[in-house]
Amino acid sequence: MATRRISSLVSKNFPASFCSLGRTFNWNRGIGTYSTAFATEEPITPQVQVKYTQLLINGKFVDAASGKTFQTLDPRTGDVIANVSEGDAEDINRAVSAARTAFDDGPWPKMPPYERSRILLRFADLIEKNIDELAALETWDNGKPHEQAAKAELPMLVRLFRYYAGWADKIHGLIVPADGPHQVEVLHEPIGVCGQIIPWNFPLLMFAWKVGPALACGNTIVLKTAEQTPLSALYASKLLHEAGLPPGVLNIISGYGPTAGAALASHMDVDKLAFTGSTETGKIVLELASKSNLKPVTLELGGKSPFIVCEDADIDKAVELAHFALFFNQGQCCCAGSRTFVHERVYDEFLEKSKARALRRVVGDPFKKGVEQGPQIDSEQFEKVMRYIKSGVESGATLESGGERFGSKGYYIQPTVFSNVQDGMLIAKDEIFGPVQSILKFKELDEVIKRANSTRYGLAAGVFTKNIDTANTLTRALRAGTVWVNCFDVFDAAIPFGGYKMSGHGREKGIYSLNNYLQVKAVVTPLKNPAWL
Numbered sequence: 035m036a037t038r039r040i041s042s043l044v045s046k047n048f049p050a051s052f053c054s055l056g057r058t059f060n061w062n063r064g065i066g067t068y069s070t071a072f073a074t075e076e077p078i079t080p081q082v083q084v085k086y087t088q089l090l091i092n093g094k095f096v097d098a099a100s101g102k103t104f105q106t107l108d109p110r111t112g113d114v115i116a117n118v119s120e121g122d123a124e125d126i127n128r129a130v131s132a133a134r135t136a137f138d139d140g141p142w143p144k145m146p147p148y149e150r151s152r153i154l155l156r157f158a159d160l161i162e163k164n165i166d167e168l169a170a171l172e173t174w175d176n177g178k179p180h181e182q183a184a185k186a187e188l189p190m191l192v193r194l195f196r197y198y199a200g201w202a203d204k205i206h207g208l209i210v211p212a213d214g215p216h217q218v219e220v221l222h223e224p225i226g227v228c229g230q231i232i233p234w235n236f237p238l239l240m241f242a243w244k245v246g247p248a249l250a251c252g253n254t255i256v257l258k259t260a261e262q263t264p265l266s267a268l269y270a271s272k273l274l275h276e277a278g279l280p281p282g283v284l285n286i287i288s289g290y291g292p293t294a295g296a297a298l299a300s301h302m303d304v305d306k307l308a309f310t311g312s313t314e315t316g317k318i319v320l321e322l323a324s325k326s327n328l329k330p331v332t333l334e335l336g337g338k339s340p341f342i343v344c345e346d347a348d349i350d351k352a353v354e355l356a357h358f359a360l361f362f363n364q365g366q367c368c369c370a371g372s373r374t375f376v377h378e379r380v381y382d383e384f385l386e387k388s389k390a391r392a393l394r395r396v397v398g399d400p401f402k403k404g405v406e407q408g409p410q411i412d413s414e415q416f417e418k419v420m421r422y423i424k425s426g427v428e429s430g431a432t433l434e435s436g437g438e439r440f441g442s443k444g445y446y447i448q449p450t451v452f453s454n455v456q457d458g459m460l461i462a463k464d465e466i467f468g469p470v471q472s473i474l475k476f477k478e479l480d481e482v483i484k485r486a487n488s489t490r491y492g493l494a495a496g497v498f499t500k501n502i503d504t505a506n507t508l509t510r511a512l513r514a515g516t517v518w519v520n521c522f523d524v525f526d527a528a529i530p531f532g533g534y535k536m537s538g539h540g541r542e543k544g545i546y547s548l549n550n551y552l553q554v555k556a557v558v559t560p561l562k563n564p565a566w567l
């Protein structure tokens with residue numbers, strides 16, 4: 035069998051790849067056991083003020099119609115960061131009405147695409163100027179390491195807006211040949227008022243994946259942020275208006291899912307819905323859309339992605355990448371490599387090294403330099419993850435490291451590794467969305483393909499091998515929207531992302547996202563005496 039080394043074992047793309055985080059920042063790892071030093075220190079005061087807490091409707095910050103507010107909390111402590119206007123159905127009506135007027139009568143869809151492109155480019159420049167404040171807000175509201183927000187996520191957001199700014203003046207239709215003397219033009223039109231609902235795990239990146247392509251295509255938007263993380267999208271949207279976005283084109287509603295989110299999904303005057311969140315909520319919004327006006331829906335949902343370590347893998351590199359694939363962002367990634375399949379010949383070595391790596395992971399205040407893992411987003415997620423850890427122990431998996439709360443304040447969890455995990459256990463089937471690695475043993479390639487595909491999800495997969503034939507077999511056999519080979523979490527703006535099966539409908543990013551935000555119209559005109567057809 036012909037084999038050859040795959041030269042690039044870990045992607046060098048940055049900032050498109052989160053893979054480079056560990057190397058770039060030279061994380062200051064502890065040794066042996068978990069360090070509790072950070073947990074006993076006072077939380078670091080964020081270098082940012084919360085300026086925007088109201089709803090953004092028709093270019094203005096306004097209170098909710100009900101006058102209600104809700105608290106957004108600091109995951110490091112559970113303390114209140116700010117009181118934020120709580121939008122509900124009435125505010126969604128106001129925002130949709132502003133977006134409708136901006137679409138039907140406003141300048142945005144009619145603006146020369148180059149002008150739209152320039153506004154998106156100016157916005158990207160403004161984000162770059164305000165990276166420190168935006169990254170601080172993101173860390174404060176979400177708990178993710180500040181270096182990750184500032185050096186990877188914000189640059190990705192900038193890149194994504196520049197990418198879609200580049201598309202704005204390159205979207206065009208087709209002239210297609212037909213039987214008979216007809217001119218057939220296929221026009222690509224903006225789809226109209228877009229409803230967008232995003233989760234809390236990557237508040238600004240999810241904002242970018244939704245807003246960038248929708249605006250490039252000339253649409254108007256009502257976006258509902260996640261109730262856990264309302265702050266950064268309000269700040270970014272203010273900058274978009276500074277960059278020249280006309281009022282009413284982008285409206286931001288903070289609020290809860292069953293009230294504001296459901297009102298948006300079921301609104302009769304919303305032309306398209308884009309949702310990212312859990313599979314359970316995805317089913318609800320799809321039903322709301324179908325029961326209202328049958329608006330088309332794209333869904334980016336949950337996952338239980340396999341990460342397959344083959345017998346020929348460089349074990350040290352595989353351990354590091356599998357660790358990153360699971361623990362990145364506190365394990366709160368839809369595409370987390372949450373089933374680590376390891377070939378039986380390298381299993382023992384892989385396990386020992388994975389355990390040691392988890393013990394070296396630096397957990398603490400996400401504002402502190404060198405910290406790799408902050409707190410989970412809130413008490414609900416914290417409790418859910420702890421329940422899964424308990425279930426892993428009770429179902430007979432071996433707890434190799436972690437398994438406990440980290441520190442005494444906030445929602446920190448020790449990096450946890452289970453070995454001896456069997457396919458039927460809940461920890462191998464459900465999306466845990468936390469820092470819990472499940473290691474499973476396999477023997478044959480056919481066997482691991484079957485087991486990796488034996489899930490209701492199909493978002494992503496990781497493959498670690500030096501053998502090009504093995505890599506080709508796996509990449510084609512795995513039923514997942516993304517397969518990363520010898521890399522993981524490479525998120526270039528041009529790469530499509532989305533799921534098979536219950537991980538979603540449709541794709542975001544790249545050219546594929548444009549199709550989500552365009553209508554296709556055929557215009558047929560008879561041709562009189564054409565010289566040719």
Ligand SMILES: NC(=O)c1ccc[n+]([C@@H]2O[C@H](COP(=O)([O-])OP(=O)(O)OC[C@H]3O[C@@H](n4cnc5c(N)ncnc54)[C@H](O)[C@@H]3O)[C@@H](O)[C@H]2O)c1
Pocket residue numbers: 231232233234235236258259260261289290291292294295296297299310311312313314315316318319333334335336337367368369465467493532533537538
């Ligand atoms: N596939 C992807 O690209 C991707 C990316 C990030 C997160 N996710 C998934 O998101 C989930 C975690 O996020 P979450 O806990 O915020 O998910 P969630 O489904 O609870 O919430 C997501 C959003 O939906 C809203 N919502 C909740 N109930 C609603 C309802 N009845 N009607 C309308 N909207 C409603 C929420 O307010 C929030 O804005 C995970 O399952 C993760 O895998 C997927």
